[in-house]
Amino acid sequence: MMHAPVPGLACAFELTLLRDAPVVVGTTPTGGQRSHVPVIGGHFCGEGLTGSVVAGGETLLQRADGVVVVEANYYIRFADGAVARCFGRGYRTISGEFTGLRLSLLFEAAGDGSVAMLATRVYVAEQPEAGAVLTISRIT
Amino acid sequence: MRLEFALEMRIELGPRVHIPVAADYTRGAVLIEAGSFCGPGLSGRVVRGSGGDFPLVQPDGGGRFESQYLLRTDDGAHILKRSTGVRQAPPDVVRALLAGEQVDPARYYMRMVPMFEAPAGPYDWLNRTIFVGVGQREPTGSVFRYWKLV
Numbered sequence: 001m002m003h004a005p006v007p008g009l010a011c012a013f014e015l016t017l018l019r020d021a022p023v024v025v026g027t028t029p030t031g032g033q034r035s036h037v038p039v040i041g042g043h044f045c046g047e048g049l050t051g052s053v054v055a056g057g058e059t060l061l062q063r064a065d066g067v068v069v070v071e072a073n074y075y076i077r078f079a080d081g082a083v084a085r086c087f088g089r090g091y092r093t094i095s096g097e098f099t100g101l102r103l104s105l106l107f108e109a110a111g112d113g114s115v116a117m118l119a120t121r122v123y124v125a126e127q128p129e130a131g132a133v134l135t136i137s138r139i140t
Numbered sequence: 141m142r143l144e145f146a147l148e149m150r151i152e153l154g155p156r157v158h159i160p161v162a163a164d165y166t167r168g169a170v171l172i173e174a175g176s177f178c179g180p181g182l183s184g185r186v187v188r189g190s191g192g193d194f195p196l197v198q199p200d201g202g203g204r205f206e207s208q209y210l211l212r213t214d215d216g217a218h219i220l221k222r223s224t225g226v227r228q229a230p231p232d233v234v235r236a237l238l239a240g241e242q243v244d245p246a247r248y249y250m251r252m253v254p255m256f257e258a259p260a261g262p263y264d265w266l267n268r269t270i271f272v273g274v275g276q277r278e279p280t281g282s283v284f285r286y287w288k289l290v
Contacts, residue, residue, distance in 0.1 A: 002242070002244045002246075003245070004245035004246070004250075004274045004275070004283065004285060005245065005274060006274070007143060007251065007274050007287060008143070009141055009142065009143060065260070065264070065268075067268045089253075091268045091269075091270070093268055097290070098290075102141075102270045102289060103270070104224075104253030104255075104270055104272075106253075120202070120226060121226065121228075121249070121251070122225060122226050122251040122253055124253070124270055124289055126141050126289075135141070137141060139251050139272050
């Protein structure tokens with residue numbers, strides 16, 4: 001019987017985000033308060049790559065249990081002009097063992113481009129409530 | 141951030157079909173016939189007929205998983221599991237996997253990030269926890285092991 005590898009977390013990237021004022025839809029009858037936070041800038045670096053956040057947003061659903069479900073999209077333009085979409089889902093929690101934002105993230109990029117390898121791995125990310133940086137780790 | 145083991149799941153898969161939506165876009169579909177899961181404080185079975193995996197399949201055999209199905213715990217709670225993930229492997233490994241051969245799981249990268257919707261109560265920690273999964277294809281099904289981000 002062959003066993004699958006035990007995964008680890010490898011430090012990969014740091015992402016700082018500049019967010020605009022939220023657009024609030026309100027409390028929906030299907031559950032939760034819906035809102036959207038536009039991402040209007042930011043900086044991406046790590047593993048020899050640097051880039052700027054050129055667009056994006058975080059679509060939020062705040063549930064009555066105090067957890068905010070986050071759907072994130074960050075579009076990053078790298079120094080050589082290549083663009084990647086970083087996207088994923090996760091939670092923002094304001095109480096409990098961890099407070100802040102945690103996400104699972106994937107990338108999309110042109111298959112023949114310089115950052116195509118980003119799309120071949122899965123990532124998780126964390127930004128503590130008081131922190132200014134989203135730390136992204138590659139799942140090994 | 142660190143990972144802590146959460147559960148192991150074993151599933152049996154039905155036949156796979158492909159939907160050739162466009163020249164550069166193929167949707168796969170494979171239904172889960174049966175399955176069970178077990179971990180600290182959590183065990184039960186996959187609900188038969190509740191869903192499957194609907195991957196986007198690349199010409200080279202890699203691709204993106206998108207799965208959705210229901211779990212039922214041994215004490216009767218229903219939990220919706222939805223997951224995305226990546227499979228990446230050299231072409232000869234993909235060929236062996238598609239042929240149903242036994243392949244050393246260290247030779248391919250198969251990682252998933254599931255999200256759960258569980259009822260309020262003893263399982264509601266699933267509703268605010270990030271998970272990381274490692275997949276292992278066996279000739280008759282799959283083994284998934286999940287770790288939680290703590």
